[in-house]
Amino acid sequence: DFEPLAIAFKRVVxxxxxxxQNDALDPEFVLDPSLFQDQSESRLHEAYIRVRDRVSELLNSERHGRALLEIASLRRFVDDFFDGxxxxxxxxxxxxxxxxxxxxISNLFERIADFSKIST
Structure with missing residues (x-):
């Protein structure tokens, strides 16, 4: 079911x-895993690293459908992150x-589709 996936990713985007827009995103800030306080942060980051590398390979070989399935595997980690x-x-x-x-994660999503444009 695509709708729950789109909702989770649209929320990130x-x-x-x-x-x-609010200048709250610091482009110079480097992600620091030692600052993670909740397991959901660590799990999302670890899942992102695994998926990012596979998605790059798949996109390079023009296997976009498979790349989308890989990104979809992040959904439960994204949901847990927002819950945690x-x-x-x-x-x-x-x-x-x-x-x-x-x-x-948003940058990874945007390699496949603009989730902010998807109606949910």
Whole structure:
């Protein structure tokens, strides 16, 4: 079912878009896994690393459908992340780190489709 997938990914893309508009996304900030406080952050990051490398290979060989399936495997990790943490926390370093993680994921999504344009 594509709709739950689109909802999860659209949420990521919209948070990043809003953060850019509000200058909350620091392009110089480097993701720091040592700042992760919840297992959902670590799990999402680990899953992202695995999927990112496979998606790059698949896109290079023009296997777009398979690349989308790989990205879809991130959905449960994205859902767990949003259930486990408050992205826009008052703690600046944590907020920057969480936004950096979501930005990496958003960039990966955008290699396949513009999820912000998908109607849900």
């Amino acid at each position: 919209n948070i990043i878009k809003q953060a850019r 943490v408050m992205v826009l926390t008052d703690e600046i370093q944590l907020r920057k780190n969480r936004l950096a993680l979501l930005n990496q």
